[in-house]
Amino acid sequence: MTLTALLDHPTRVIALVRLAALPVFLAGERLIEHPDARSGAFRVILVLAVVYAVLAAAAAFSAPRRRPPGRVTASVDLLLLGLLTYTSGGPFSQLRYGFFMVPVAAAFLQGPRGTAIASAAALSCYLVATTTYPDARSDAIEVEITQTVYFAWLALASMLLSAVLARRQEQILALSDERGQLVARALEAEERERRRLAESLHDDAIQNLLAARQALGGADGGAEPDLALVRTGLDRTVSQLRDAIFDLHPQLLRHAGLTAALQAVAERFGTQAPEVAWEIAVDDDAAASRDETVFAITRELMTNAVRHADPTTIGVSIFPRDDGVVIRVHDDGVGIDPDRARDATVQGHIGLASCAERAEALGGRLEVASAAGAGTRVDVWLPAPD
Known part of the structure; x- marks a missing residue:
């Protein structure tokens, strides 16, 4: 024994x-x-x-x-x-x-x-x-x-x-x-995202391809194919597939770097919240340090700010500090009420909780500074990789 x-x-x-x-x-x-x-x-x-x-x-x-x-x-x-x-x-x-x-x-x-x-x-x-x-x-x-x-x-x-x-x-x-609840919520969120992606591909990309095939198929009866319609359908499909690939894994992060990937995220939010002004700054010394993890946490915090803060300006800055890297996302929105923050995980809002879990798993920490009506600042510190 x-x-x-x-x-x-x-x-x-x-x-x-x-x-x-x-x-x-x-x-x-x-x-x-x-x-x-x-x-x-x-x-x-x-x-x-x-x-x-x-x-x-x-x-x-x-x-x-x-x-x-x-x-x-x-x-x-x-x-x-x-x-x-x-x-x-x-x-x-x-x-x-x-x-x-x-x-x-x-x-x-x-x-x-x-x-x-x-x-x-x-x-x-x-x-x-x-x-x-x-x-x-x-x-x-x-x-x-x-x-x-x-x-x-x-x-x-x-x-x-x-x-x-x-x-x-x-x-x-x-x-x-609490961790069990968080894992359950994360699995539910992942399933919802998978379902959303599948529905998006089925309702948009596949339908555009079917329309293009139908336009080409009309040529079998002797009619001239509508090439403009085919081209439009293919262009839309390519754009939708690129968006889906970006959601799954941002290739831009690998090829163009962290700054370009975060700017791309901000541009995509432009259709949902066109009134929001974005300020993105990535220190050169902080780039390439856990880029994928930094990107995933930053995107989650950006999403959280757009959906819940009702801001006019969102600032994103990433810089080195204390032998690690700091992710700071701040906004001028409605702020976070302490009671609402405590009940967020129970109600299925796991953005901040999941970011905190990721940071703590790497030996880091997450800190929130906010008050109702006074905006919110979230700092995530991640230690440098061994």
């Missing part, structure tokens, strides 16, 4: 820790001098603890249905630890440090409430094992009080640690759920 597989089963980890504790307990009882009031029973209880630890480990590595409930094993653990402590010196036993493991383990395996319950149970067990110990030494009370204070401090720290871990787990679950 690999370490990763072992860490996926907390009960198995606990079983191994329990087994490893037994030789440590034996060494603590043998090597450190302590009162002998109840030492005779220590060996018997230690043998019982060994048998229990072996059986518990076998159960932990067996089928889940054969494993005893966690509360049962926890109760037996505390009972045996208390008895071993009592029979090896009580308040002076080195085994008393084993109680410190209880709140720490609970912090990783349970929530703050479970950690508090486990800590209280362990402290109670320790106090019973030490206060009932028949020893007349005057410093026993001081040892017990000191141990109790340390234990209370550790229990509080463990509960805070458990709260932090629980909070992080909630955040991870929330991020996982």
